[in-house]
Amino acid sequence: SDIQVILTIDFAEAVFGAEKEISLKKLVRCGKCQGNGMEPGTQVETCKICRGSGRITTVQRTIFGNMQVQMPCTACAGEGKIVTHKCSACHGNGTVQEITNLKIKIPAGIDNNETIRLTGQGEAGQKGGQAGDLYLKVRVNSDRRFERDGFNIKSKAEINFSQAALGDRIDVETVDGLVSLRIPDGTQSGKVFILRGKGVPHLSGRGYFGNAQGKRGDHLVEVIVKTPTNLSRKQKELLKELGR
Ligand SMILES: [Zn+2]
Ligand SMILES: [Zn+2]
Structure with missing residues (x-):
């Protein structure tokens, strides 16, 4: 998901641009399971309820006769597979919280309240999903001379x-x-x-x-x-x- 961070810079840094290093705590892909949420070395099991299809078929009796209705399997949440051993580092989420250091290039001429967007530097998605963006909202310190x-x-x-x-x-x-x-x-x-x-x-x-x-x-x-x-x-x- 996307995250927003406020970045405070000096007047001259806004005028001429600058390189800043920031440190932020965010969810990153779990290194132990590479984001899939499984304890390394374990296998996924095929769901016994839906036999791996992720869907179950039930028969409903209606006035028009018997109708087959397909629904997502509740046992495996429609995935067809069940993780029997969740990753011990991320508890199966595929993400862990970590402090990340980032070098940021601030363009010359940026003004107070403008935003810098860093694609893919937001938080990692769950179970190996795509990462969001990082939005840096710029606050420029006032200068008594200018x-x-x-x-x-x-x-x-x-x-x-x-x-x-x-x-x-x-x-x-x-x-x-x-x-x-x-x-x-x-x-x-x-x-x-x-x-x-x-x-x-x-x-x-x-x-x-x-x-x-x-x-x-x-x-x-x-x-x-x-x-x-x-x-x-x-x-x-x-x-x-x-x-x-
Ligand atoms: Zn993990
Ligand atoms: Zn299932």
Whole structure:
């Protein structure tokens, strides 16, 4: 059957992808009996009730006369065979619970609440049946420096009053490290600057973005102008000058 596991990753791991090793407890095929539920070295017996056919025929008397009705054999559950010695490791289920370690490749650009499906990595089916799938629901830890908006990353940068008025160069933290940004003179608080290609890589092979492999979103920096506090008398005089 299918299983779902929550996988928590960091902001940067979601942006650039990562390899993670997880450990989970799940039902796997019993190694002792290879999943058939029989103690190794023992034989199955042919069901004596149905003589191996798995079905029994009864005769029912009806107003139209005697009718033959076929039904599944209850003694062998319709299988025609009876396991006389159940596997001692799995009690005949064909599965045992085991801790499994899995290496998982997280694709770059994955977002919070998205799911990775691993076919056949779910729990083993009973009596050698097909295994289900493993669904990894991704939770991305928030990062106090960045905020994600689809393929774009947003952040805020504080500048002081004179940088806003006269212009300057500041270093902006991005997922690629520090990037130099030119602040033009006369910049207002709340102005958003775009650092092209410094955002989240587009996941490859999915719909609209399928042929956009290698493409990345942008980093949007909102500049906040800090109002000066604790000014000296001289600084206050200068500002008064500006206010005229
Ligand atoms: Zn077994
Ligand atoms: Zn039978």
